[in-house]
Structure formats: structure tokens, C-alpha cells
Amino acid sequence: MGPQHPMTHGLWTLKIKVDGETVVDTEPDLGYIHRGVEKICEARDFTQITTYCDRLCYASANTWSHSYIYAAEDLLGVEVPERAEYIRLIAVELQRIASHLMWLGAYGPDIGNLSIMVWCLREREMMMDLLQELGGSRMHYNFPRIGGVKRDLPHGFSQRAQAKLKLFLNRIQEYEALFDESTVFLVRSQGVGYAKPEEMINHGVSGPNVRAAGVDYDVRWAHPYSVYSELDWQPSVERSSIKGADCYDRYRVRVEEMRMSASMVLQALDKIPGGSETYHEPGDPKIIAKAPSRAPEGTYGSHHFEDSRGESMFYLAGGGEGRGKMPYRVSIRSPMFITIPYAAKCMIGYKVADIPAIMGSFDPCIGETDR
Amino acid sequence: MGKKISAAAQQKAAEELAEAISSIDGVSAELDSRSSGTQVRHTVSATSTPDSWRELAETLAEYHGVDYCSMITGIHWPEANDKTWEVIYHLMRTGVTDPAAIEGVVQPNITDADALIGANVPMEIQISISLPDTREPMVASVQDIWVGADWNEKETWDLVGIDFEGHEGMRRVLNPHETPVGYHPLQKQHKLRYHGFEEMYDDAQGFMRKPADAGKIK
Numbered sequence: 001m002g003p004q005h006p007m008t009h010g011l012w013t014l015k016i017k018v019d020g021e022t023v024v025d026t027e028p029d030l031g032y033i034h035r036g037v038e039k040i041c042e043a044r045d046f047t048q049i050t051t052y053c054d055r056l057c058y059a060s061a062n063t064w065s066h067s068y069i070y071a072a073e074d075l076l077g078v079e080v081p082e083r084a085e086y087i088r089l090i091a092v093e094l095q096r097i098a099s100h101l102m103w104l105g106a107y108g109p110d111i112g113n114l115s116i117m118v119w120c121l122r123e124r125e126m127m128m129d130l131l132q133e134l135g136g137s138r139m140h141y142n143f144p145r146i147g148g149v150k151r152d153l154p155h156g157f158s159q160r161a162q163a164k165l166k167l168f169l170n171r172i173q174e175y176e177a178l179f180d181e182s183t184v185f186l187v188r189s190q191g192v193g194y195a196k197p198e199e200m201i202n203h204g205v206s207g208p209n210v211r212a213a214g215v216d217y218d219v220r221w222a223h224p225y226s227v228y229s230e231l232d233w234q235p236s237v238e239r240s241s242i243k244g245a246d247c248y249d250r251y252r253v254r255v256e257e258m259r260m261s262a263s264m265v266l267q268a269l270d271k272i273p274g275g276s277e278t279y280h281e282p283g284d285p286k287i288i289a290k291a292p293s294r295a296p297e298g299t300y301g302s303h304h305f306e307d308s309r310g311e312s313m314f315y316l317a318g319g320g321e322g323r324g325k326m327p328y329r330v331s332i333r334s335p336m337f338i339t340i341p342y343a344a345k346c347m348i349g350y351k352v353a354d355i356p357a358i359m360g361s362f363d364p365c366i367g368e369t370d371r
Numbered sequence: 372m373g374k375k376i377s378a379a380a381q382q383k384a385a386e387e388l389a390e391a392i393s394s395i396d397g398v399s400a401e402l403d404s405r406s407s408g409t410q411v412r413h414t415v416s417a418t419s420t421p422d423s424w425r426e427l428a429e430t431l432a433e434y435h436g437v438d439y440c441s442m443i444t445g446i447h448w449p450e451a452n453d454k455t456w457e458v459i460y461h462l463m464r465t466g467v468t469d470p471a472a473i474e475g476v477v478q479p480n481i482t483d484a485d486a487l488i489g490a491n492v493p494m495e496i497q498i499s500i501s502l503p504d505t506r507e508p509m510v511a512s513v514q515d516i517w518v519g520a521d522w523n524e525k526e527t528w529d530l531v532g533i534d535f536e537g538h539e540g541m542r543r544v545l546n547p548h549e550t551p552v553g554y555h556p557l558q559k560q561h562k563l564r565y566h567g568f569e570e571m572y573d574d575a576q577g578f579m580r581k582p583a584d585a586g587k588i589k
Contacts, residue, residue, distance in 0.1 A: 073406065210467065215467050223493060234374065237479045
């Protein structure tokens with residue numbers, strides 16, 4: 001299957017060995033859109049790299065640039081103003097909703113429910129409007145800066161965000177009705193692609209895919225960063241079956257995560273220091289701290305981050321060109337790069353027709369996989 | 372308020388783990404407090420010799436509950452004094468277990484973050500291994516301990532050229548399969564920027580690209 005196949009959600013090949021209709025062995029073949037981002041970043045200074053990180057994943061650009069920014073702040077030793085941390089949290093959680101909606105919209109057609117795509121993209125548009133107000137563009141926001149954020153919340157942002165999120169929370173119920181009462185969806189997603197948590201962790205799989213199996217492991221509380229501990233939240237956990245999480249559990253957990261993210265944004269708008277209606281000019285010390293531009297040789301920075309698809313991570317080594325103006329090495333941990341081989345193993349024993357349902361439920365994104 | 376591992380518990384657990392693995396020959400580990408936005412997070416940072424790496428990995432997995440291999444990466448240091456190659460491992464202790472079932476109904480694992488102490492605290496561990504100057508850098512594979520290391524090791528060999536002894540099924544993953552033997556793009560002799568010439572901007576289409584030995588041989 002692939003490189004051009006609706007199952008792949010991108011450009012890659014899945015080699016399958018079958019016995020009649022049953023899958024016996026699989027092997028993924030990646031790298032079709034390898035752009036060498038890690039190498040390119042070695043010749044860019046620290047502020048320029050954010051732009052490349054946005055382009056790692058078009059569906060979840062903000063989480064990737066934030067993931068890089070936290071690692072760069074660790075490398076350069078920057079302390080971030082609290083208000084900026086709240087604004088970042090809002091941006092990341094809105095992006096998580098948009099990313100899950102994109103996934104849900106793509107997963108419906110995978111297993112024969114075409115109308116859901118249009119519904120999800122309609123709500124995703126609301127999230128993208130909000131993100132556009134923050135970052136200025138529709139998909140690749142380039143919003144965070146080393147030490148803070150590019151801009152403060154614009155005037156009237158919190159009212160618009162509250163109105164849209166409340167509308168969105170109502171409309172999630174429509175999706176649930178459309179999915180959970182659709183026989184086609186249930187028949188194709190229930191009882192296929194079982195995955196157990198311990199096995200997934202051993203295979204390096206994390207994020208919603210693990211939480212779908214009844215485990216509340218989440219980088220946001222296990223390795224605390226940002227201001228998540230100030231908000232009232234619990235990781236969304238799905239009650240799976242004894243055999244592990246199936247495709248249906250992975251769908252349920254993402255819907256619950258969207259609810260949780262919406263609630264986080266609403267809480268953050270309430271609690272943001274200085275109030276959500278004050279506006280600081282770009283460059284104000286309340287939203288951005290001064291950061292050094294060079295990292296000497298021998299220093300390194302790394303940060304684990306809860307991306308929409310699992311744990312993402314950047315590793316930066318200082319001391320590149322221009323006496324450390326550029327990194328010596330940038331290494332990217334992509335959750336999907338590790339998850340795709342596991343998802344391929346998950347299919348063994350099921351029918352060929354189950355492959356799109358199983359693969360789609362792991363939320364593959366090839367931009368970040370191939371880097 | 373929201374769930375969070377307390378910094379004090381994390382610091383204590385990191386100190387304990389660092390002390391425990393330092394007793395292995397050739398391994399030195401210490402608590403490493405790193406910044407994270409407005410917070411401090413406590414991690415373990417260790418260095419190991421290539422010979423004791425396998426023992427260290429087995430100890431971590433067996434006695435310290437390290438169950439997750441996050442990232443493996445390599446760095447080529449042609450100009451450094453003390454090393455030419457470096458392999459960096461990022462491991463994690465997640466404490467994830469299969470949820471138990473009561474009368475066939477699975478009960479989700481909800482952890483009480485405040486009650487976690489000692490070897491149950493989630494922890495991140497960074498291990499750096501320096502390799503001497505050699506044309507064929509190699510370090511022991513940990514594919515059989517953490518399956519998640521499998522594709523990480525493939526990628527490190529593919530991009531940086533550090534091989535893993537005992538790795539089964541090594542192949543190109545990001546570069547094309549027909550990439551010449553010995554070509555690993557993240558080695559430092561391959562440059563993006565040289566003599567004021569920038570390949571990305573000045574010659575994006577590659578029309579002016581010449582072989583490295585152009586003009587030198589006939």
C-alpha cells in the first residue's frame with residue numbers, strides 16, 4: 001500500500017505480506033519527503049529555526065514550534081514571564097483541538113463516514129481563526145519566541161475565544177452522535193487493532209494512543225512544564241477492554257482530549273496574570289524576556305513536550321557556526337516516526353480491509369515523521 | 372489544582388538514581404537541574420564508556436524501571452579534542468503498567484501524582500557515550516531491551532553513520548535505499564554553507580553544483 005494510497009495520510013509505503021485476506025507481516029518504508037530539516041537547522045541561527053519547526057507538521061504547527069522553543073530556552077538559559085506561558089498554553093491547546101479535528105475529519109472517510117469530514121473542518125476553521133489572530137497566518141504561525149511570544153492577546157480575543165469554544169463544546173456532541181450511532185463506524189473500529197499499554201511504552205509509543213488503553217501517563221504532569229499545574233485538569237483516559245485499546249478507544253480518547261483542551265483554554269483566559277483584556281506591545285518584558293543569541297560549545301538543551309500525537313522532543317547542542325550563534329546539532333524526536341512501525345505490527349492478524357482503520361486510528365503525520 | 376509531580380520528589384528520585392548507577396564501572400551520573408519556562412525540572416545526566424553501556428542499559432531496565440526509550444541521536448565532532456563521535460540516549464521512566472480488570476471490567480490506572488516517591492517518580496535520563504576517532508564508530512544495540520530503540524538506531528546510523536552492534540535489520544530509513552555506502556548526511560564534512568556561498572539561497576535549484584574534486588583530477 002502506498003506511496004499514493006488514502007490509508008497512508010501522507011507519502012509512504014506499507015509492505016504487507018498476506019495469507020489470503022489475513023495480514024501476516026508488515027514493514028513500513030518511510031523517507032519519501034525527507035527534507036533534511038536537522039541539517040538545515042545547523043546553518044540557521046536560533047531564532048530562524050522556529051520557522052522550520054512550524055513546517056514539520058501542517059496539522060499541528062504550533063505544538064512543534066513550542067516544542068523547539070522550550071528546548072532552545074533550556075539551552076540558552078532563559079526564564080519566561082508567566083503571562084507569556086499562559087498565552088503559549090492557549091495557543092498550544094487551541095492547536096491540539098485543531099489537530100485532533102483534522103484527524104477526526106480524516107479518519108471518518110477512512111472508514112466510510114464521509115460527512116464527518118466537512119463538519120470537523122468547519123469547527124477547525126474556528127480554531128484556525130483564533131490562532132490566526134494570535135500568530136497572523138493561517139497554518140504556520142511562527143508564534144512563540146525564545147523568551148516569550150510574538151504578540152499579546154489581541155483586543156476582544158477572550159470574548160471571541162469563549163464564544164467559539166462554547167459553540168464548539170456543543171458541537172462535539174453532534175460528532176459523538178454521528179459516530180457512536182453509526183453502525184458502519186462501530187463495526188469497523190471496534191475490536192480491531194488492540195494495543196496494550198506496557199507493550200506500547202516499550203515500543204516508544206506515547207500520548208493519546210497510550211491514554212486510550214486506560215493509562216493516565218501524560219508528559220504535561222509527569223515532566224511538568226508551562227503552567228498546566230495551575231489549571232484544574234486531568235488527562236483524558238479511556239476505559240479500554242482487557243485486550244488493550246482498539247480503534248474505537250483511540251477515537252474516544254481524542255474526543256475527550258478536545259473537551260479537556262477547550263476547558264484548559266477557558267480556564268487560562270480567566271487566570272492569565274494581568275487579565276485577558278490588557279494588551280502589551282510586542283517586545284514588552286511582560287510577554288517576552290531578553291534571551292542571549294549564542295550558546296557556547298559543550299552546552300546542550302533538551303525538552304520533552306506533549307505533542308498532539310505523543311511525546312515530541314528536541315535536542316540541541318550549542319557551539320555551531322559564528323561562535324555558537326547557530327546550533328552544532330539539532331535532533332528531533334518525532335512521535336509518529338516511532339509509532340508507525342508499531343502501528344504496522346498492530347495490524348498483524350487482522351484482515352486487509354482493517355488496515356486503513358488501524359493505521360488511521362494512530363493519527364499518522366508524515367511531515368514530522370520524515371523531517 | 373492540576374496534577375503535577377512535585378519538584379522536591381523529582382529531585383530526590385533523581386539523586387537516588389544517579390547514585391545507584393554511578394556504582395557501575397565506567398559510568399558517572401549526576402543530578403542535572405534544567406530550566407523549563409518558569410520552572411525547574413530535575414533530570415539525571417550520565418556519561419558512560421562504550422564498554423559499560425550494555426551493562427548500564429540492562430541495570431536501568433531491570434532495577435530502575437526505565438521502560439521507555441525516547442530518543443537516540445549521534446553527533447559527529449571532527450574538530451573536538453576528546454571525541455570524534457558521540458551517541459546520546461534519552462531514556463524515560465514512565466511507570467506505565469497494564470490496568471487491572473475487576474470481573475472482566477478494566478479499571479483505568481489513575482496515578483496520584485503527590486503519592487509517587489522513589490523509584491515510581493517519572494524521570495528523564497540522558498546518557499552520553501563518547502567514541503574514539505574511528506572510521507567505523509560502533510556501540511552496542513539496545514533494540515532487544517526497548518523495542519522503541521529499533522527505529523531510533525536505524526535513523527542514527529542512516530543520518531550520522533554510527534553503527535549499532537547486534538542490531539537486527541539495519542537499513543536506510545530516511546535516505547533513499549540506493550544511497551551510496553558510507554554517505555551519512557549529518558556528518559560534518561557535508562556542508563550547507565561554505566566560502567560565503569549558501570546552497571539554500573544562492574543555488575536552490577542546484578545548477579551550479581559541482582563534484583568535490585572538480586578541477587583537481589583529469
